[in-house]
Amino acid sequence: MKAVTWRGVNEIGVEDVPEPKILNDHDILLEVGLSATCGSDLHLVGGYIPAMRAGDVLGHEFMGTVAEVGRAVTKHHVGDRVVVVSFTSCGQCWYCRQGLWSLCDNGNPNPGITEALWGQSIGGCYGYSHALGGWAGSHAPCIRVPYADQGAFAIPDDVSDERALFASDAAPTGWTGAHQAEVQAGDVVAVWGAGGVGQMAARAAMLMGAERVVVIDRYDNRLDQVRTHIGAETLDYEEVDVPAELREMTGGRGPDVCIEAVGMEAHSTGPQYLYDQVKQQMRLQTDRPTAVREAIYACRKGGTVFTLGVFAGLVDKFPLGAVMNKALTLRGAQQHGHRFIPEILERMSRDEVRTEHLATHIMPLDDGPKGYQMFKNKEDGCVRAVFRPGG
Amino acid sequence: MTSALEITASLTTRAGGTVVRQVRSLLDHSGASDHRAAAPASGWLVVTVNREASELDTEQLPAPLAEYGDRIEVRVRPAPGDKGTELGARLHTQPSGRSVGRLTGNDPQADLRSALRQAKQLIEVGEILAVDPAPHGRRAATPSGALLEAWTRQAPKGGVR
Numbered sequence: 001m002k003a004v005t006w007r008g009v010n011e012i013g014v015e016d017v018p019e020p021k022i023l024n025d026h027d028i029l030l031e032v033g034l035s036a037t038c039g040s041d042l043h044l045v046g047g048y049i050p051a052m053r054a055g056d057v058l059g060h061e062f063m064g065t066v067a068e069v070g071r072a073v074t075k076h077h078v079g080d081r082v083v084v085v086s087f088t089s090c091g092q093c094w095y096c097r098q099g100l101w102s103l104c105d106n107g108n109p110n111p112g113i114t115e116a117l118w119g120q121s122i123g124g125c126y127g128y129s130h131a132l133g134g135w136a137g138s139h140a141p142c143i144r145v146p147y148a149d150q151g152a153f154a155i156p157d158d159v160s161d162e163r164a165l166f167a168s169d170a171a172p173t174g175w176t177g178a179h180q181a182e183v184q185a186g187d188v189v190a191v192w193g194a195g196g197v198g199q200m201a202a203r204a205a206m207l208m209g210a211e212r213v214v215v216i217d218r219y220d221n222r223l224d225q226v227r228t229h230i231g232a233e234t235l236d237y238e239e240v241d242v243p244a245e246l247r248e249m250t251g252g253r254g255p256d257v258c259i260e261a262v263g264m265e266a267h268s269t270g271p272q273y274l275y276d277q278v279k280q281q282m283r284l285q286t287d288r289p290t291a292v293r294e295a296i297y298a299c300r301k302g303g304t305v306f307t308l309g310v311f312a313g314l315v316d317k318f319p320l321g322a323v324m325n326k327a328l329t330l331r332g333a334q335q336h337g338h339r340f341i342p343e344i345l346e347r348m349s350r351d352e353v354r355t356e357h358l359a360t361h362i363m364p365l366d367d368g369p370k371g372y373q374m375f376k377n378k379e380d381g382c383v384r385a386v387f388r389p390g391g
Numbered sequence: 392m393t394s395a396l397e398i399t400a401s402l403t404t405r406a407g408g409t410v411v412r413q414v415r416s417l418l419d420h421s422g423a424s425d426h427r428a429a430a431p432a433s434g435w436l437v438v439t440v441n442r443e444a445s446e447l448d449t450e451q452l453p454a455p456l457a458e459y460g461d462r463i464e465v466r467v468r469p470a471p472g473d474k475g476t477e478l479g480a481r482l483h484t485q486p487s488g489r490s491v492g493r494l495t496g497n498d499p500q501a502d503l504r505s506a507l508r509q510a511k512q513l514i515e516v517g518e519i520l521a522v523d524p525a526p527h528g529r530r531a532a533t534p535s536g537a538l539l540e541a542w543t544r545q546a547p548k549g550g551v552r
Contacts, residue, residue, distance in 0.1 A: 023521040050539055072517070092515040094441045094475050105438075105550075106512050109522040112549025113542060121550050130543045136523050144523060147516075 003057040004139035004368030004387065009047035012369040017057060020136060020144035025072035028148040030084065033064040034165045035138040036359065037375045037385045039195050040310040043264055044129055045372060048286070049312050051113060051129035058368075059387070060086040060126040061169035062138035063161060066152075075149045081161075082152040083345070084145050085337040086169040088124040088133060091150035102176075102334035107147065108133045117313060122334065139368060141389040153341045156349045162362075163348050165386065166196060166355035171344045172337030174200025177259045177308035178208055179340070180333050185209030190246055190255040190298065192291040194222035194234070196358045196384055197308060198261035202232040203353060205257070214249065216242055218267070221381040229357045238269055243298045254300035263309025266290035272317075279316055286313035296322050296330075307332035359386040434481040435466070436504055436551050438511045441475040444468065446514075453513040455506035456480060463503065478514075480507055504551040522547075 007013040020029055038061050043049045045058075063083040066076050076082060089096050089104035096104050104123035108114065111121030113131040127137020136143060145152055155164040174197050183189055189205040191198045194217035202213045213232040217223055223234040235245055246255055264287035267273060276288040295305050296319050305328055323330055347353040360383045363371055371385030440447065447467045456465065459480070466479045486499030498504075509519045 020523060023523070024518050026516070026518065051543065053543070090512075090516045090520075092441060093511075094439065097441060106516055106520060108550075109520050110543065110546035110549075111508070112546035115549045115552065116542070120552075130546060134522050134543075146520060 001141050002365055002389075003137075003141075004059065004365055004371075005054075006044060006052045006056050006058055007054050010045060012045065012058070012372045014366055014368045015055070017055065017136070017140065020142055022068060022070050022144065024146055025070045026147050026149060027070040028066050028073055028076055028145045028152060029068040030062075030064045030082070030143050030145050030152070031067045032062050032138050032141060032143055032389045033081075033161050034062065034359075034362075035059045035140075035387045035389065036061040036165055036169070036196075037371060037387075038169060039197070039263065040128070041372070042376055043310060043312065045376065046265070048264055048280075049129055049131065051131040053130065056127070056129070056134075057137040057140050058127045059137035059139035060128055061165065062126075062143065063155065063165050063168060064143075067142065070148070073148050076152055076154075081155045081164075083155055083164045083167045083341070084126075084138075084143075085151045085153070085172065085335070085341060086125050086128075087151070087335060087337060088126070088135060088146050089150060089338060090147055091338070096150075096338075099336060099339045100333075101336040101338040110134050125334070139365060139387050139389075141365075150338060153345060156345055159345060159348045160356060162356040162359050162386075163354065164345070166200070166358055167341050167344045167348065169335065169337070170196035170358065171200045171203075171353060171355060172340045173197045173308060173335040174202070174261070175204045175340040175344060176333050176335045176337065177201040177261065177306050178204035178257075180331055180336075181257045181259060181304045181306040183208045183210050183257050186211045187256040188212045188250050188253075189214070189257045189259065190295070191215045191232075191259045191261055192295055193217060193261035193263075193309065194219065194226050195261065196355075198259075199226055199230050199358070200353075200355070201259045201261055201308060202226065203230050205259070206231060207347070207352065210257075212249065214246070214255075219378060222383060225357055225383065229354055242294060246298050250300065254298050254303065256300055257304045257306065258295035258299045259306045259308055260291045260295050261308045262291040264288060264311050266292075266309075268294075276316075285316040287311045287315045289315040289318060293317070293319055296326075296328065299326070299328055301326045302328070304329040304331065306330075310334075358384045360384060362386045362388055364391045365389050434485050435479045436481060436500060436507055437477050437479040438507050438551055439470050439475050440478050440511050440514050442514055444476040447476055447478060453510040455509040455513070455519075459503070459506065478507065478510065498545075498548070501545070501548040505548045508550045 003017045066080040088107040089101040090106040093105040107123035114121040124133025126135045183205045187210045189210045191202045194215045215226045216235045218238045266288045268290040279285045374382040375385040449465045463480045
């Protein structure tokens with residue numbers, strides 16, 4: 001079957017790959033309906049997370065129709081329309097039972113890489129390199145879904161494919177950030193990054209009762225989406241001094257909760273951007289933490305900073321003194337989507353969560369290289385390129 | 392006067408050295424220079440299983456551990472804070488060698504680590520998670536590519552420290 005694959009650094013291909021088979025009793029095979037690019041894919045594409053093999057299928061945000069079920073699957077049947085959470089988690093280990101699904105002990109068949117990087121391995125993720133399991137991704141006509149009773153969710157009839165698609169990753173990742181940061185009613189919440197995850201983190205914070213939510217980015221079309229579809233305020237960091245604006249908005253306190261939804265390839269306007277670029281290119285640091293630094297400085301004393309963007313390893317010039325002396329709570333996580341997706345689908349059904357605007361460009365698999373190019377370079381206002389394997 | 396080329400070469404060398412040091416430090420979280428510290432002195436390898444201690448019968452071990460027969464000893468004890476049960480195993484005859492060598496595939500306890508992890512999966516989930524055999528391409532023939540390939544090959548035998 002045809003699939004969109006990683007061929008090398010900044011080289012995306014479309015090639016024939018073997019069709020998946022059911023290998024475990026808890027598997028389903030899913031006929032992919034829609035499969036989205038994600039900002040975190042760009043770290044793989046650019047070689048910043050160097051654990052891909054040429055020929056690996058990309059894609060971890062997807063929905064589709066159940067084509068075959070394993071013997072132990074009880075919740076799903078052939079023909080069901082489902083959305084699948086991007087993390088592979090068993091549902092039985094202590095972490096899954098605590099609701100910390102991305103930390104699953106059993107969902108990553110290649111635990112050695114992340115164990116060496118981080119001390120312990122976490123769960124697996126589709127199409128996200130051999131560090132997170134070596135699972136084939138979803139930019140293909142068909143994908144194997146392990147632990148299907150845990151990770152696949154029936155889509156309500158009145159939720160479109162284009163809306164349900166983002167209940168796979170962007171929305172539950174945003175929900176994870178807002179919930180794990182423990183947004184309270186009356187809080188002022190600042191979100192760095194107006195991509196799909198940042199927008200969803202902002203929406204989650206609003207639904208949790210935040211008094212004001214402001215999203216920071218530099219792309220007009222994304223900030224316009226935030227105002228139009230999410231209902232949050234915006235700041236363009238190329239036009240204003242963000243920390244100063246945030247102080248003014250909060251009576252000098254700073255935001256109660258700062259959610260960073262940018263990740264390891266952050267951009268900024270100041271000289272630290274050049275500094276971080278040089279250090280990253282020379283492998284003296286793996287990640288550029290520009291937005292995290294700003295969030296830490298901007299956050300009110302005793303507030304919470306949440307790293308929701310993807311980071312891989314080591315960063316430089318990390319303001320630990322501010323974290324300690326301002327008594328900040330610093331947290332992070334991949335998505336614990338299994339616990340949030342049922343709520344998100346219900347809210348999608350009630351029009352409280354709208355996501356279809358994120359899919360700015362829908363195209364066939366054959367356009368995989370073009371889609372990633374448009375997404376990476378933000379061409380034509382691309383927020384997310386989405387592939388429809390059925391054409 | 393130092394040429395730009397010399398400066399570049401110097402920086403590249405320093406960067407390469409830094410990467411090597413980072414890789415070494417990543418593989419040795421103990422912070423100790425003696426690589427023996429990467430394995431516990433007792434020889435026990437342990438996983439925590441999300442089951443009550445009374446549910447684990449050391450006489451009826453899952454197949455991956457049972458296959459070791461008398462070559463291993465097994466211990467079971469409750470984890471604190473209702474976090475399940477600690478299932479430990481160690482070889483009666485401790486492997487020789489000072490370096491754990493987990494990156495190069497020379498970890499003498501790799502198979503036991505894998506067996507423990509598989510036993511945990513069988514107890515908790517009822518099956519050992521299989522990964523798709525494809526697609527697997529080839530990496531570029533560079534030193535870093537070879538390092539990553541070696542690391543990836545050994546990765547399935549990690550997960551138990």
